[in-house]
């Protein structure tokens with residue numbers, strides 16, 4: 001890993017890049033540590049109670065960390081969650097020559113020393129957000145050589161919309177050997193694209209093109225833009241740094257390019273996916289908890305679905321949700337419901353797997369239709385190992401509720417992506433007996449202090465670094481990985 005971090009590229013305003021190598025002061029704390037594969041062991045059936053604190057948004061943090069490459073001077077970001085995705089993002093910034101440090105929970109980034117436009121390829125493969133850096137690199141330095149992104153394996157996840165957008169901003173772009181290479185065609189810098197219509201409201205493409213357009217010469221109007229709350233978070237940060245962006249949060253974003261942006265400060269808003277996951281944890285365990293801080297308007301669809309199912313979801317104060325799924329007279333009668341995911345303000349695909357886990361415990365049958373990612377159903381197979389009855393046909397799943405054959409019991413299961421992994425955690429909380437979950441690194445990508453937060457609510461959750469340190473489990477938890 002070290003050698004690829006040391007790899008760098010010097011700046012040229014044409015396509016002939018000249019590679020040089022030079023060392024950087026990377027401390028051990030800046031690098032992600034790979035320990036033996038950890039497992040979560042959860043004994044289910046307990047009721048949760050109390051309050052859980054929600055961390056800063058993963059997706060806002062990733063976009064805003066990338067956008068620090070647009071800014072001269074120091075940026076101070078409060079409330080960045082300490083999860084592996086943000087650690088990797090910082091390590092990619094460091095591979096470019098940026099300085100990142102964490103003081104008292106504040107992430108301080110200064111990108112003035114950037115001496116490379118080629119982020120560390122090995123790190124790029126681990127997350128999706130690293131690719132967002134292509135926009136600011138191209139805009140500020142006129143050139144970028146960025147590896148195709150990683151992230152959860154939930155679909156093909158191409159980058160065609162980004163590439164079309166870069167071309168509209170005056171870049172020459174080529175994809176070769178797993179890397180996207182681009183430079184400003186005029187040898188000086190990007191130019192405003194005029195109107196650029198996104199064929200799909202991609203979150204990452206909207207964010208990346210917004211960052212690039214901030215430093216382009218002229219006006220760019222993005223139409224059919226993504227409207228996710230994280231786009232607003234990014235636009236607010238960039239505007240505070242001197243950018244001119246109007247319309248973020250709608251499908252038309254107007255960006256007037258500026259010659260440079262300065263550093264600024266922001267506090268990352270709460271993670272709506274983490275909040276939604278804890279609300280679903282209360283529902284699946286038929287519990288009563290408080291969740292804060294949240295922005296309730298970001299979770300309206302989930303709240304309405306849960307109310308229709310029979311849960312009581314109330315806004316306790318401006319940033320606190322109270323959820324109660326406790327059964328009256330011990331009669332468990334939560335009803336199943338149908339879900340179709342879609343871009344914001346549609347039902348979030350990042351809460352689909354956790355919702356599927358809940359539906360296995362409700363009455364009746366439910367249908368989930370996943371429209372955002374074509375391969376986001378692999379958790380269904382693992383949920384079936386826990387006793388769920390789910391039939392998947394393409395991007396649709398038919399979930400038979402608990403009075404139609406689903407009955408969750410502890411087993412050994414494997415997470416293969418972030419939210420699918422959380423679906424297994426939620427199912428394990430509701431299952432009878434003990435569940436062992438491997439592939440926990442996926443869950444660590446997006447949930448800060450997960451075990452501590454769940455234990456704080458009264459769940460029986462333990463994390464083990466390896467089998468050797470684990471207690472003996474029920475035989476069927478051991479033998480079927």
Ligand SMILES: CC(=O)N[C@H]1[C@@H](OP(=O)(O)OP(=O)(O)OC[C@H]2O[C@@H](n3ccc(=O)[nH]c3=O)[C@H](O)[C@@H]2O)O[C@H](CO)[C@@H](O)[C@@H]1O
Pocket residue numbers: 059062128129155156157158159160161162163200201202203204205226343349350372373374
């Ligand atoms: C780091 C981050 O913010 N990740 C979020 C972001 O991912 P990400 O930005 O990758 O998601 P997109 O909105 O881009 O992807 C949505 C769909 O568009 C397709 N597409 C995207 C780009 C492109 O150039 N061509 C193309 O066809 C994708 O394959 C996918 O089917 O939004 C997703 C959708 O809300 C969330 O699930 C992810 O948590």
Ligand SMILES: C=C(OP(=O)(O)O)C(=O)O
Pocket residue numbers: 127128129150151152154350418419446
């Ligand atoms: C799909 C997700 O993340 P990423 O885009 O970073 O892979 C997610 O957060 O559920």
